[in-house]
Amino acid sequence: MSKIIFIDHSGTRREVPGVDGESLMEAAVGNGVPGIDADCGGSCACATCHVTILEPWLSKLTPVGKDERAMLEAVSDPEPSSRLACQIRYSAALDGIEVRTPVSQH
């Protein structure tokens, strides 16, 4: 089964099914994964689904868009691997992707 793995700030891993075309944010919220707030509901307008994504997955993703870049400017602890989970669509190529969630969304 295709899967997405969320790892919270304390290292706890949670696996949820990956659904083609669904965003990582929707996968987290829909499966009750804590650590992602998604206040704007996926409009790339709040940066409360901030995650970091490590290689080899990071380079498989579509590049950061202009709107996502603008919102990432507003997160409190940005890293080179920072992304907004609402802007990443799941596909089979991302099967097993590891997604880290921060201490809190801001």
Added chain:
Amino acid sequence: MNAVMAASPQTHDPAHDVPLDQIDVSNPELWASDSFWPYFARLRREDPVHYCAKSLFGPYWSVTKYKDIMEVETHPEIFSSEFRYGGITIFETNKVAFLPMFIAMDPPIHDEKRKVVQPIVAPDNLMRMEALIRSRTAAALDQLPVGETFDWVQRVSINLTTQMLATLFDFPFEDRDKLPFWSDLATTIPGPGGIVETEEERMRLLGECAQYFGRLWVERIQAPPKTDLLSMMAHDPRTRSMTPEEFLGNLMLLIVGGNDTTRNSMTGGLIALHQNPAEYAKLCANPAIIGSSMISEIIRWQTPLAHMRRTAVVDAELGGKTIKAGDKVIMWYVSGNRDPESIDQPDRFIADRARARQHLSFGFGVHRCVGNRLAELQLKILWEELLQRWPRPGQIEVMGEPRRVASPFVKGYESLPVRIHR
């Protein structure tokens, strides 16, 4: 409780017979009397993007539905916040509205300047401040009279938010009462019987604010960097050489942003619970809902800033209407937060609402409120400490009507009589 307070927003509809093109939701009298609700309900149904040709503040568009507001918020290249166009409020003659401040700038300059102040509300700093906020909240509540009526706005809301603001600026504590005065001064509509009668008087008094802060600024520049807002701006290359106008502009932004908003949610939350005894009982039975949902629900229900304004820089389509370049566009958060197409049972105050954080009160997009988590923390601590002391439903009782601010921008309260029962 009297009729005005007890009435739910849409049970009466005096706005029904007015011709659509004569609806002017910006009229300050509607805000003083809390009677704007049915006008917005009608606009959402009949004319969600509505043009008002004539008002106290000139012609403007009203954007009243949640999704259309989100559309405006996420297109800053079309809907600008630039202070040169009038910035982020409906006001036309208020000189404060035309001051440069980072909320009234577009990307990329906005993003650079906002980043200077952002660390003060970062998670690690909030954690550091929590104990201080709690001890001050406890001290303020311990001084409240029990068994007699007092003004909640003065004794609780203004008291607590003023202390917070003084801490953020490292402002001399003995002079802190100046801060809410300057905040009210920045947003008031001048007129007979008001805080000031003329625009000139406002700017003269705000000159005193700039002078006072100017002295603090010099002190901070000469001292090693600290973690207060002034020191952060004084030592950062992106903000250290501000013009006097930009200095005053950013002060106004930080003072109003950190003061009026949380103050009125502190009052509004009590009114909401008082009007909804079943929710008050729910809260007392399960205080854990304070942090998980109730604070967000209070902020949605209150919507302490009723609107933000943008100015179209090119012709744009919105909700089937053509907005012309140069037009003033008002995003009515207060209306979007009651839009039944986006929020379930929006007129109800539901203390344990699902997805409570999905509201417009902080705005969305690049200008989303930088202090949102601090505001939530202050409110959460207030309600936790209140319930510690007075745990019974209705024990903190609203004794009469609030006096409301006559403004279409700051949706707030001047006073609220409250009694705490033994």
